[in-house]
Amino acid sequence: MEVKEAGLVGEIYRISGPLVVAEGLKARMYDLCKVGEEGLMGEVVGLVGEKVLIQVYEDTEGVKPGDKVENTGMPLSVELGPGLIRNIYDGVQRPLPVLKDVSGDFIGRGIEAPGLDRKAKWEFKPLVKKGDKVKPGEIIGTVQETDVVEQKILVPPNVKESVIAEIYEGSFTVEDTIAVLDDGTELKLYHKWPVRIPRPYVEKLPPVVPLTTGQRILDTFFPVAKGGTAAIPGPFGSGKTVTQHQLAKWSDAQIVVYIGCGERGNEMTEVLEEFPELEDPRTGKPLMERTVLVANTSNMPVAAREASVYTGITIAEYFRDMGYDVAIQADSTSRWAEAMREISGRLEEMPGEEGYPAYLASRLAEFYERAGRVKTLSGNVGSVTVVGAVSPPGGDFSEPVTQNTLRIVKVFWALDAKLAARRHFPAINWLQSYSLYVDTLKDWFAENVSEEWNELRRWAMEVLQEEASLQEIVQLVGSDALPESQRLLLEVARIIREVYLVQYAYHPVDTYCSVEKQYDMLKAIKQINDWFFKALEAGKTIEEITGIEGLEEFARSKLEEDYKTAMNAALEKIRKNLLGE
């Protein structure tokens, strides 16, 4: 790194784990520094008198007082341009494959690796011509990055409005000049953006379009809107990560940014091995073609973990600015909060609740607030949807991270260890979960799926609620004590639970369920319900009705490629057996 100004080099005074204190250094908050002889990456997190507090993103063993510290004079930034898709980064946007080439299977220290490949060439097609006036954030051309993603090249939002003096077409690396503005500014295929500053947009738009996920319980009962925010809290082993993977795989976003923040190494490997193999149901191409991964596993340096969610959301905002719908999966925000706590502890800040820093709530709010469906500077509509996993200690939802998250997010998918133990997956508790988007998305479902959708949804939820209160009675006195109509309702609720809510993430067909299929299934269950009660009125006994042949076939029909034929055959069988010809 080139040092331009005097005062940008200082000396280390103290080292305590990831926290380094420097003196004689001119620095602003959040400037990026190179620490020690190896040039470990760090960020300024505090200024006390003459001393500068730096959190270092790498292991500080072997660094000693007196070693030099250089300030790059730049805040921690990410490189935005062609080459992002299909890549896997650490928390500070160093590509992991490049790190492997440099330092082998284990991550070494002090390695500088730019986020974007400097050698790769991209075919640039201009959309504006010489003499055109361009505004910040405007699209000036395109690069076909993968088969699926066309990257739009933007005038960086921090460049002034100007007129194009020169623009070139052809094959360029990210550092080549592709256009020159009247004021002399050279534009490249990429630009840098500081991760802690949200990228600008014109205005936020109401969340009226759902982000469909192919997961029945989510789309039907607790939908999230494009540009919305959702949290998945749950104790370990309740299926958070599987749910996050399912969302990354099947949600109908054009770009998915998956942030593995302080989680297991093998889980990131699973994503890396699996996504190139899996086919996107909408494009038929590998899912990796629309995915960016940020992986800072639990044993990688804690300060980089703190940065990883910002790296991820800045990349997401960049694609949003092109007019795309982007989904972010952050797994897990609790690890992020803990990283904040760890660094705050080292800074000897006054702790808030459970040792977390007092600014926990505002940091969480700032992060989630970067979600949204917006009108971009270029006049398009794009969105960033944030889904954050939360790992509450001991599964206790009253802890600070869960509570502060719930105050912000609009959708709450509560994972339940009891359901998981029973192998009811996804183990999302339908009584505790909620979505505040249900009303705003009503019209979309009525228009795009069916007029009946909202009514069916309401009916099914009512049955489940009713079941819960009846179960309390059953627990005390046994189901025989209930009137027949209520026992029948319990049976219908069982079908909703076991057939509709249970969805096999690892079954090739059931892993993804289109909204149309969800509607067909829900309608069929309502149909069975109506037949049940008709049969009861006609004098059949509960045992006759619940033991009716065809139910098993119906339950299995969702697993068939051609579910419609199988389902209709099962329905016909049930109808015949229940009500006769």
Place this chain on the structure above:
Amino acid sequence: MKEYKTITQVAGPLVFVEKTEPVSYGELVTLTLPDGSTRRGQVLDTSKDTVVVQVFEGTRGIDTTSTVRFTGDIVKLNCSKDMLGRILSGSGEPIDGGPKIVPEERRPIVGAAINPYARQYPREFIQTGISAIDGMNTLVRGQKLPIFSGSGLPHNDIALQVARQAKVLGEAEEFAVIFAAMGITYEEAYQFMNEFERTGALERAVVFLNLANDPAIERLLTPRMALTAAEFLAYEYDLHILVILTDMTNYCEALREISAAREEVPGRRGYPGYMYTDLATIYERAGRIRGRKGTITQMPILTMPGDDITHPIPDLTGYITEGQIVLSRELHAKGIYPPINVLPSLSRLMKEGIGEGYTRDDHPQWNDQMYAAYAEGVDLRGLVAIVGEEALSERDRLFLKFADEFERRFVQQGRYEDRDIEQTLDLGWELLSMLPERELTKIERKLIEKYHPKYRKGQAKAEEAAEEAS
């Protein structure tokens, strides 16, 4: 060599030294006491004014006239293939009376993080011969699967049984066990050593012993020593390593002690806020790496204080490890060995390591069905306690019986009983056949017809008949 006599303060396991030349973070320190004895320590915090040293062997007897020598080196382990068969102290020195280990390589004990991009997803099934593990919570090579136990439960027996019986089917590859004891009693250590020697397992084992009366701070080194040895043997000698760490609870106590001595802001129950990160740097050293033959599988053992699974130690562990095997006091009281409660137990990596080509084609669905049936049976026990067994339907009574048989016949097995996976699965089918066939909703028709005892008997008869006829 930099030597100082400038100790200004001693607090718990920490020694504060002033007016030093620059000392690097993490540097290894030797202290010489007035009586000539030496202690080892490590730099925890360093600045131009004060250096804070944590002393591994305790600070008893240290005074301000003691000499502090900064070695300019970091903590390293002497690694060699000759470590196999040896017993070392918690800080890596031989204590079996044998010769010193001639190092082929000296490795820093703080391992670098494996690049997630270099990892290979674990898929190879390890047969432990224990049904409740193989069938219900399968272990695979490269996994970290802890045992969550309680005081007085036979977790050591289970660990020994796993160490004794673990194998990968159809392979005769070199396999070694690394055993790291942290703060366990002499008796427990004796049990392990005795068993290792008796079965000849010591030849293919490296033992690190930090006993209950050894310095607590040394425990912070022990698991890292063990894993450094594991990495050396796995990646230099292509061995498949099983690392048993017991007891992680003692490790965490030592961590809390240091944190308290440094007057750090405490997290939950006084454990430091960085405990998650610290534990992760231990557990995440398990795994497989693309292009390398050796693997590291970890089985840490921890005793849950007060049998509380939400206690910070099991809680944070569970968030890092790939599942957990939970022992139950209730099953233990019923006389069931191993007292594994499968309901809260989990193996996150099993889905890729079981089924056709790994164990048997019916295993995944069989597993779902066994879980669902046992969970239902256990739920019904609660109901029985209120309304009595008479009030249950015929169907419910079958599930109740299933749960009992599941514990008595499936979970229960001998300490030296080595069940292969076929036996385990067939035993499960035998239990499942107690239930009406239409209740087996989680298993496909064709698998039921292939493995359900009812059809298999028919099959066997048909085969016999065919044989006789020929």
